[in-house]
Amino acid sequence: MEFQDYFPIWSKLDQTHKANLSSAVFSKKVEKGTVLYNASMDCTSLFLVKSGQLRAYILSEEGREITLYRLFDRDLCLFSASCLMQSIQFEITIEAEKDTELWVIPVRVYQEIKEKSAPLANYTNEIMATRFTEVMWLIEQIMWKSLDKRLASFLIEESAIEGSSVLKITHEGIANHIGSHREVITRMLKYFQNEKMVSLTRGTVEIIDADKLAALC
């Protein structure tokens, strides 16, 4: 499949814009764990996911993490190109959570077209609104939900993404997703285990009562 098959508003672009995009984009494979973008890197590209999974997160000065959102097949990663808009004044990290194939779109080409093309500018608006919605959901979770509910939500979501009730993830990894500490997660998971909702082994969390876990959320 070509780039145009992945880009939802392709048919709304001018011939010139199509040609410019086509000649500029290129395909790239990255391994799980690759950091595609962070504050210390140059703002050069947008990424469109062909297959795989990306994670966007923020880091505290002390190195604590919290996941903002994930990107899946056909999702466009906008904030790796924070220079696209002067009003984007925050820094996130984008990491491949699985082996991932991407279309790389040079930011200068995207920006030049966006300046003139209402369809591309409006598409960019929709992408940003989608991410905004995910971040607002996160604020509501952090502010109003207790940690047991957030942990239960995370396990259910993760299980849906992986298509499995056995999750290969460390307690440290979970803490980094939901912005907590390893010790706190371990304590809560042990409570979940006592309540027969999960079963723990080294490096895995198995969901054994999804209904009970869901009822907690």
Add this chain to the structure above:
Amino acid sequence: MEFQDYFPIWSKLDQTHKANLSSAVFSKKVEKGTVLYNASMDCTSLFLVKSGQLRAYILSEEGREITLYRLFDRDLCLFSASCLMQSIQFEITIEAEKDTELWVIPVRVYQEIKEKSAPLANYTNEIMATRFTEVMWLIEQIMWKSLDKRLASFLIEESAIEGSSVLKITHEGIANHIGSHREVITRMLKYFQNEKMVSLTRGTVEIIDADKLAALC
């Protein structure tokens, strides 16, 4: 002053679009405390602040609040028109924090122009990126900063907005801004008073050592 004097990209619009906007917008005055938009209201208008102050916040099911951002002179309030983009799937409340004069822009007129005009679509992108930046700042505050630092930041910001070291605000009001509880705020303010950073009377908080308070942030 006319609408065009408040609208930064006026000169980039087509003559037809200018005419459509001009004939659709109207001016409105609202009193302090007026709720301009919430989840139960129809999505009808965008607001451009002529003078005054708006507050955007979210509410928990239990009625707890947290301020997302404020809007001042010449700021455009986008999220009162959440129907503008289908990807905006969250609900906020917009309230006048002072007596406020607004330009009201009917959402249908704005949307029609935005669909065709790259300058208006890109302007909308910049506005959304600005709000996104404010909300990301808020997440970082909530996640990584302790309450004493957040309270100190709030008092300093509030003092800058009001141009005064004497803030007329209740402990309940402060709790609603920063998403905390009244009792917690009262306890922290008393600690600030013991440390000679603020002086408390009924209904006011006076900053008496701004440097010490700023050092805390």
